[in-house]
Amino acid sequence: MKNIFFYxxxxxxxxYSCKKNxxxxxxxxxxxxxxxxxxxxxLFEVFAExxxxxxxxxxxxxxxxxxxxxxxxxxxxxITMSLIIGTKSIRQxxxxxxxxxxxxxxxxxxxxxxxxxxxxxxxxxxxxxxxxPRITVFAQEEEAHEAAEKAVVSxxxxxxxxxxxxxxxxxxxxxxxxxxxxxxxKTTALVQSTQGDEVIISAKTNGIVMFPAExxxxxxxVSSGQDLFxxxxxxxxxxxxxxxxxxxxxxxEKAKTDFERSQELAKEKIVxxxxxxxxxNQYENAxxxxxxxxxxxxxxxxxxxxxxNGFVKQLFVQNGQYVEAGYPIASISQNKTLMLxxxxxxxxxxxxxxxxxxNIRTLHDNxxxxxxxxxxxxxxxxxxxxxxxxxxxxxxxxxNKGNFVSGGFVEIYLKTISNTQALTIPNSALLEExxxxxxxxxxxxxxxxxxxxxIAGTDGVKTEIVKxxxxxxxxxxxxxxxxxxxxxxxxxxxxxxxVH
Numbered sequence: 326m327k328n329i330f331f332y333x334x335x336x337x338x339x340x341y342s343c344k345k346n347x348x349x350x351x352x353x354x355x356x357x358x359x360x361x362x363x364x365x366x367x368l369f370e371v372f373a374e375x376x377x378x379x380x381x382x383x384x385x386x387x388x389x390x391x392x393x394x395x396x397x398x399x400x401x402x403x404i405t406m407s408l409i410i411g412t413k414s415i416r417q418x419x420x421x422x423x424x425x426x427x428x429x430x431x432x433x434x435x436x437x438x439x440x441x442x443x444x445x446x447x448x449x450x451x452x453x454x455x456x457x458p459r460i461t462v463f464a465q466e467e468e469a470h471e472a473a474e475k476a477v478v479s480x481x482x483x484x485x486x487x488x489x490x491x492x493x494x495x496x497x498x499x500x501x502x503x504x505x506x507x508x509x510x511k512t513t514a515l516v517q518s519t520q521g522d523e524v525i526i527s528a529k530t531n532g533i534v535m536f537p538a539e540x541x542x543x544x545x546x547v548s549s550g551q552d553l554f555x556x557x558x559x560x561x562x563x564x565x566x567x568x569x570x571x572x573x574x575x576x577x578e579k580a581k582t583d584f585e586r587s588q589e590l591a592k593e594k595i596v597x598x599x600x601x602x603x604x605x606n607q608y609e610n611a612x613x614x615x616x617x618x619x620x621x622x623x624x625x626x627x628x629x630x631x632x633x634n635g636f637v638k639q640l641f642v643q644n645g646q647y648v649e650a651g652y653p654i655a656s657i658s659q660n661k662t663l664m665l666x667x668x669x670x671x672x673x674x675x676x677x678x679x680x681x682x683x684n685i686r687t688l689h690d691n692x693x694x695x696x697x698x699x700x701x702x703x704x705x706x707x708x709x710x711x712x713x714x715x716x717x718x719x720x721x722x723x724x725n726k727g728n729f730v731s732g733g734f735v736e737i738y739l740k741t742i743s744n745t746q747a748l749t750i751p752n753s754a755l756l757e758e759x760x761x762x763x764x765x766x767x768x769x770x771x772x773x774x775x776x777x778x779x780i781a782g783t784d785g786v787k788t789e790i791v792k793x794x795x796x797x798x799x800x801x802x803x804x805x806x807x808x809x810x811x812x813x814x815x816x817x818x819x820x821x822x823x824v825h
Contacts, residue, residue: 358469361769362386362442364457368393371444371455372488372770377469378408378462380437386430387423389488389770390446396497396803398426398488402448406430410440410462426492437464483774484765484812491770496804498767501750501796502787507743508676509784514667514685514737516729519722523638523658528648530627532556536644543640547631547657556627556648577608577615584608635659638731663725664704667737668716677706679741683721684785686736690728693785696740699723738785748794749787754802755780756809765801765808766794773801773808 362373370391376384386406390399405418406428413435419428442457463469528534535555547553587604590596596604638658642648665685669677680703682696696702704720711718719739729735755778756763762780765773778793794800801808 361771362457362460363769364455365393366453366455368453369399369446369455370396370770371457373457377466378432378434378460379466379469380434380462380464382466383431383433386432386442388428388430388444390426390428390444391488391492391770396491398424398492399446400448400450401425402446404428404447405445406432407443407445408432408434408440408460408462409443410434410436410438410460424489426488434462437462481774483768483772484808485772486808486811487771490807490811491804494804494807496807497802498770498799499751499802500799501748501790501794503746503748503796505743505745506747506749506782506784506787506789507679507741507745509741509782510669510673510676510680510739511785512667512669512737512739513734514665514721516731516733516735517664517666518638518658518660518731519662519664522660522662523635523656524632525656526553526629526632526654528556528627528629528650528652528654530556531649532627532647534642534644534646534648534654541637541640541655543637546636547634549631549634551631553629553631553637553655556629556654573611573615577611580604580608580611629654631657633657633659658731660725660731663723663729663731665721665723665735665737667719667721667739668711668714669719669739671710671715671717674717676741677717677719679743680706680719680739681742682740684738684740685723685727686738686785687728688734688736689730692727694723694727695786696723699726736785738783740784747781747789748791748796749789750794750800751802752783752786752788754800754805755788756805764794765805767799767801775809775812 358377360375360377362371362375364371370393371388372391373386373388375386376382378384388404388406390402390404391397392399401422403418403420405416408415415432415434417430417432419430422428438461440460440462442460444455444457446453446455461472463472533556535557537552537554541553584604584607587596587601591598591601635657636659638656638660640655641653642655648654665683683701683703684693684695685699685701686693701721701723704722706720707718710716721737723729750764754764756765761777763775763777766776768774776793779791781789781791783789
């Protein structure tokens, strides 16, 4: 084995106009030289460890292929590696990985120069390509030695976390974003059903509520027109609905008979037109009274049914309880559309007209939802303060696509319009230590530097960064806490879990 130093090749990949992903070189004297290559396409991350490329000498490339959709290894694929320098091209196809996502290639460059490596990936999901530009093939080993001395960078405050480790956890990386980020108002909001999404059933007569044999319980699903219970007045001495129903039925039947008899007698001029009109009037009045009672009542009392499909949100009475006409009995809710009523301090009054969106966090399961996920919209913002607490109400509407509980509370971040561009990162990327905040910046997909950042406001999903990182530094957005644990234990080395 020849005594050579580490050499690093810097690769640039632009995802955005200001975003570039450098690959760094790390090494110490006495170690075998290794090049670390990193490149991204729209779908894949390729991270490779290789020997320096020297014309006429064989180099091994150990490549890790990761799907950016979930940061897991790619499925078994046929991968062709092509090293292209000028008009010269060397290809090798590997059909089986050493381990899932890991492929080993051997390449012997014929000439020196600047070229590129192309990985052509073929699997059940389709054909894909990842291009690694600016690959340097040296004419002699001494040139690699000189380049390595210039390229070696400090590894101060860095942590090794291998691809095999990251594939096993919930992990992802991305660049910070430059985007509009206005002032955020953090408060709580009461969750309620919207008007039209909830109906209160009221008693239409005095009586005693009688529940059916099937249990009508809060939370039970009901369908439109389904009988829920009966309000009976059979045992009441006064205002007995059953007596009124029987009386109305008798009056209707008598008036009907009298009118039909008057019609026959009128044909023979025995009954005058005046008497016929009186009989008709009495019949129609009796019929209207009976039809009204017959629609909602029977001899057993008032039939109470559900006007909509939904579930029993709340029962206001118990079985056998006496109620009067107009008294609420139950509420039926569909729970499809919800209204959030937030209250904000008066100091934010000037910002209320700028509210356009919100992020909502449920307190019982700590899940955060965006306005876009819930098809939310701002209904209204108060023009005056509430007399009870001197706060200004803000009403929003959302679809219940999450685990929202009507009558409960949520934490809400009201977002305002702004033309100011800010550097933002997901909250999951932040680590807090004694009031200070840190992120892990990716140097290579297996080497991370811990950096302190200064934060400003947060909307519950993203946080504004005012100092510490730039938009060209790829950071760990999921799994940062496990990298922190790896740094604390210091047990992982650069080749932990690798197959060579």
